[in-house]
Amino acid sequence: MHDRPNEFLVRTAPFAEPDRDAVYRAIHTRRDVRDQFLADPLPDDLVRRLLQAAHAAPSVGFMQPWSFLLIRNAQTREAVWRAFTRANEEAEAMFPEERRSAYRSLKLEGIRKAPLNICVTCDPDRAGPVVLGRTHDSRMDAFSTVCAIQNLWLAARAEGVGVGWVSIFREAEVRGLLGIPERIHIIGYLCLGFVEELYATPELEVKGWRKRLPLEEVVWGEMWGQSVALAKTGD
Numbered sequence: 711m712h713d714r715p716n717e718f719l720v721r722t723a724p725f726a727e728p729d730r731d732a733v734y735r736a737i738h739t740r741r742d743v744r745d746q747f748l749a750d751p752l753p754d755d756l757v758r759r760l761l762q763a764a765h766a767a768p769s770v771g772f773m774q775p776w777s778f779l780l781i782r783n784a785q786t787r788e789a790v791w792r793a794f795t796r797a798n799e800e801a802e803a804m805f806p807e808e809r810r811s812a813y814r815s816l817k818l819e820g821i822r823k824a825p826l827n828i829c830v831t832c833d834p835d836r837a838g839p840v841v842l843g844r845t846h847d848s849r850m851d852a853f854s855t856v857c858a859i860q861n862l863w864l865a866a867r868a869e870g871v872g873v874g875w876v877s878i879f880r881e882a883e884v885r886g887l888l889g890i891p892e893r894i895h896i897i898g899y900l901c902l903g904f905v906e907e908l909y910a911t912p913e914l915e916v917k918g919w920r921k922r923l924p925l926e927e928v929v930w931g932e933m934w935g936q937s938v939a940l941a942k943t944g945d
C-alpha cells in the first residue's frame with residue numbers, strides 16, 4: 711500500500727553552487743556594525759523585507775513571540791544613547807583594572823549614527839501559558855526571538871545594510887523610555903543603516919580584545935572519526 715502523496719510537501723534539492731556560496735558569504739561576512747553607518751534613510755520596502763526575514767524565523771511551538779519596535783526619532787535615540795552611556799560606565803568598572811582602558815577605547819554602539827533603531831522584544835504570553843516545546847525550559851521564547859534577530863542580520867548583510875546589536879543598558883530603563891510593558895522582554899536593541907565598508911574580521915579581534923576560537927576548541931564528541939574532549943576554556 712502506498713501512502714497518499716502529501717500535497718503540502720514540495721520537492722527539494724541542495725542549492726545550486728552560487729546560491730549556496732551566497733548563503734555562506736552572508737554568514738561569514740556579516741559583521742556587528744558600530745560606526746560605519748551612512749545617514750541615508752532605509753527605504754520602507756527594504757525594511758519590510760528585513761522584517762519578513764526576521765518573522766520567518768523558527769520559534770518554539772511556532773509561538774512567534776517577537777515584536778519589532780522601529781525607532782527613527784532622534785530624540786528617542788538620544789535618550790537610549792544616554793541609557794547606554796550610563797550602563798557603559800558601570801560596565802567598564804566590572805572589568806579588571808588592566809582591561810579598563812582597552813574597554814573604554816572600544817566603540818560599542820551606533821545608536822545615534824544609525825538612521826534606524828529596532829528594539830526586538832519577546833512576549834512570553836503570545837501563545838498562552840503552556841507552549842509546545844517551552845514546557846521544560848522557559849528560555850525558549852527568548853531563544854526564538856534571537857533566531858529572528860539572526861535572520862534579520864543575515865538578510866541585512868545581503869542588502870548592504872549594517873546591523874549593530876547593543877545590549878549595554880538597564881532593560882527597565884529602556885523599557886520605560888520606549889513605553890514597553892513590564893511583562894515584555896527586550897531581547898535585542900539593533901542599530902541599522904546602509905554601509906559601504908565592513909570589518910573583514912570581527913572588530914573586537916582587530917582591536918585586540920578577543921580572538922575567534924579555533925573550531926576544534928568548540929567541538930567535542932565523535933569528530934571526524936576521532937573521539938575528542940571539550941578543550942579547556944576560560945581565560
Ligand SMILES: Cc1cc2c(cc1C)N(C[C@H](O)[C@H](O)[C@H](O)COP(=O)(O)O)c1[nH]c(=O)[nH]c(=O)c1N2
Nearest residue numbers: 740741742744817818819875876877878912913914
Ligand atoms: C547577544 C549579543 C549582544 C551583543 C553583541 C552580539 C550579540 C550576539 N554585540 C556584537 C558582538 O560584539 C559581535 O557579534 C562579536 O564581537 C563578533 O563580531 P561580528 O558580529 O562577527 O562582527 C555587541 N556589540 C557591541 O558593540 N555592543 C553590544 O552591546 C553588543 N552586544
